[in-house]
Amino acid sequence: MKITLFYHSILSDWNHGNAHFLRGVVRELEERGHQVKVYEPENGWSLQNLIEGYGKEKLDELKEYYPNISTNFYSPESINLNEVLYDADLVLVHEWNEHDLVKRIGEHRANGGKYKLVFHDTHHRAVTERESMAKYDLRHYDGVLAFGQKIRDLYLEEGWTQKAWTWHEAADTAVFFPHDKKEPEGDLIWIGNWGDEERTAELHEFLINPVKELGLKAKIYGVRYPEHARKALAEAGIAYGGWLPNYKAAEEFAKYKVTVHVPRRPYVEALPGIPTIRPFEALACGIPLISSPWDDAEHLFTPGKDFLVARNGEEMKQHLQTIINNPEKAKEVAAHGLATIQSRHTCAHRVNELEKVCEELGIAKSKIYLTQKEKSLHEA
Known part of the structure; x- marks a missing residue:
């Protein structure tokens, strides 16, 4: 054609x-x-x-x-x-x-x-x-x-x-695929833009606060972070990397132990079944993923196996500790998510x-x- x-x-x-x-x-x-x-x-x-x-x-x-x-x-x-x-x-x-x-x-x-x-x-x-x-x-x-x-x-x-x-x-699996993991540079990586205040409370509950309270070494990439957001990251001890070219995400994922997905409010409240591109990217790269709640109404994934689901900030902390401290569990979750991408997405x-x-x-x-x-x- x-x-x-x-x-x-x-x-x-x-x-x-x-x-x-x-x-x-x-x-x-x-x-x-x-x-x-x-x-x-x-x-x-x-x-x-x-x-x-x-x-x-x-x-x-x-x-x-x-x-x-x-x-x-x-x-x-x-x-x-x-x-x-x-x-x-x-x-x-x-x-x-x-x-x-x-x-x-x-x-x-x-x-x-x-x-x-x-x-x-x-x-x-x-x-x-x-x-x-x-x-x-x-x-x-x-x-x-x-x-x-x-x-x-x-x-x-x-x-x-x-x-x-x-x-x-x-996922474009010609670019988004697992890279050889060497000695980790940190515990948690998150790639995403701040997003017009559509998920400010959620980012604090599921990302910034858990990292701060657990004392994790973390890095965040993205654009359009207002001053109050950058200040919150600094106070939580989170490194801010600014814009990351999309095609470099796989290389960065390989340097960390876990990532999270925090969907914007419109997707959670009004658009069940639409996860956006971010989970596809992470799972294709073979990094364990923990997500804040969203309704997988179209059965794209198997929540709990392809990725863990944290219903609140406390559960996010528990899941983060599990993945970071239990390499076998981390491998199991990452492998399940990667297989789902390769077979369907x-x-x-x-x-x-x-x-x-x-x-x-x-x-x-x-x-x-x-x-x-x-x-x-x-x-x-």
């Missing part, structure tokens, strides 16, 4: 957690012989923050992990959709695009576009910013890929689309699901499932 993807950014993961999954999907599609073109807006906020804060050399480092990564920058005012989409079989438009572009692509599809057009939603805004999401004009789209059943159902119930599929995020699994969606949309099987000879010709 010839596939065109409109993303906010594939180059930058600064405050852009979706980059992991989007990069992995592109890699998997290309490995199967599909021709993939990515478009992202010039001067996008994520890439601009990355370059301003860390320099363009970080883009060279990215290519060490994703050697074939490439993108096409466009200006909303000058993009020529006839040129961009003239031979596409499938077009995916991510929800971080501007309303006007989403509408214009839909109109292009209605005015003779031969491709199948799908909207891709990977955020909680359909619940938390419903008015803004309702303004996306999806009349001419063939359907929506939603990263959880609750979001999928909402699109259908609100009449925003006539067809929708659940398409969870997953890789980007290859998600591309398999995408191919089934393409079949349902009526794209010819000969385009979806390339022969080995066709793949070889593409690689050549």
Whole structure:
């Protein structure tokens, strides 16, 4: 297939957690012989923050992990959709695009576009910013890929689309995999952004306070930490590492004994079954994970085996002590979580699901499932 993807950014993961999954999907599609073109807006906020804060050399480092990564920058005012989409079989438009572009692509599809057009939603805004999401004009789209059943159902119930599929995020196991563990640099690592005060109390209860009370050696990576947050980390004796390139997470996980997952409140309260990308990342890297409560309504994992669940701060302390002081238990939990990722939750699994969606949309099987000879010709 010839596939065109409109993303906010594939180059930058600064405050852009979706980059992991989007990069992995592109890699998997290309490995199967599909021709993939990515478009992202010039001067996008994520890439601009990355370059301003860390320099363009970080883009060279990215290519060490994703050697074939490439993108096409466009200006909303000058993009020529006839040129961009003239031979596409499938077009995916991510929800971080501007309303006007989403509408214009839909109109292009209605005015003779031969491709199948799908909207891709990977955020909680359909619940938390419903008015803004309702303004996306999806009349001419063939359907929506939603990263959880609750979001999928909402699109259908609100009449925003006539067809929708659940398409969870997953781990790019070409980059997220267990690294050899040497002498640990510390006890606990946490990778995550502070998050618009959506989980401030939870971060104190399940992360900062337990580390402080147990006297653990810990390090936290992420962006958008306000002064009060950095002060709380310092008072708890937690090192703050700032932004960590997403592709380096596996290397950092290997230096610590345990990590935790603290989902944002919108996911816990309004979006059961959606864990975000973070647990997929940790489990794929083979580090024991302890999570604060969330409802695995779609049975993605086996809570208690793939990861431990702490219902409150006291249970978090108990679980942390168990994992840190009992290497066999730590190995057991990590191995179970890793096996679940490898068997069900890789980007290859998600591309398999995408191919089934393409079949349902009526794209010819000969385009979806390339022969080995066709793949070889593409690689050549």
